[in-house]
Amino acid sequence: MSAADTFLTIKGEASSLLKEKGSKFIGYASPLQDEPEAKMTLDRIKRKYHDATHNCWAYRVGGGVGVGEKIKGLSSDDGEPSGSAGAPMLSVIAGAELTNLIVIVTRYFGGTKLGVGGLIRAYGGCVKLLIDNATIIEQTIRKDVTLLIDYPLLTAVLRVASRFRANVRQDHEAGKASLTVSVRLSEIEKFKSELIDATGGGVLFK
Numbered sequence: 001m002s003a004a005d006t007f008l009t010i011k012g013e014a015s016s017l018l019k020e021k022g023s024k025f026i027g028y029a030s031p032l033q034d035e036p037e038a039k040m041t042l043d044r045i046k047r048k049y050h051d052a053t054h055n056c057w058a059y060r061v062g063g064g065v066g067v068g069e070k071i072k073g074l075s076s077d078d079g080e081p082s083g084s085a086g087a088p089m090l091s092v093i094a095g096a097e098l099t100n101l102i103v104i105v106t107r108y109f110g111g112t113k114l115g116v117g118g119l120i121r122a123y124g125g126c127v128k129l130l131i132d133n134a135t136i137i138e139q140t141i142r143k144d145v146t147l148l149i150d151y152p153l154l155t156a157v158l159r160v161a162s163r164f165r166a167n168v169r170q171d172h173e174a175g176k177a178s179l180t181v182s183v184r185l186s187e188i189e190k191f192k193s194e195l196i197d198a199t200g201g202g203v204l205f206k
Contacts, residue, residue, distance in 0.1 A: 005186040014028075028103070028104045032102055041102050054080055058089035063141070084119035145192065153177075166181045
């Protein structure tokens, strides 16, 4: 189980293949950041498999937005019997505690009906294979801290940022250095406290 300010997702794309009574189920998984990206990925796969019988899908997004934020999950049966495809696919990725990814299972009908139970097993099984084939990674939830300082304090601030392994973007504002620092969510308050100490209170948080 991931920590309070981390989430699990996949690194890069993954694929799988499952055959059941003549039907072919082609699985595809990809990491994503938001719902518009999920739609673009789905449209691309639908164009690739435009002659398929069904392109069922499920995705979860919300990792990286902050502790306590709700992860959103959506799915579609794409013409299969209600609850036989999208829901079991979503259940598998949720059960694996994965988010910020989309899974798509393309079906080419083989002539034999599988029934609702058979479809649930096939679509869910195809996604389980996807997860087995994917590289699962833990991502840290970060938050931007924007601050304003006099230039002589810049070295001290950058030293603190380095200790927190924070990413820094620098700009200029009214003769001062304006910094946007990406810090691990659970370390925000400690980071601010150390900045205040390091600058003798000469930092203004925006």
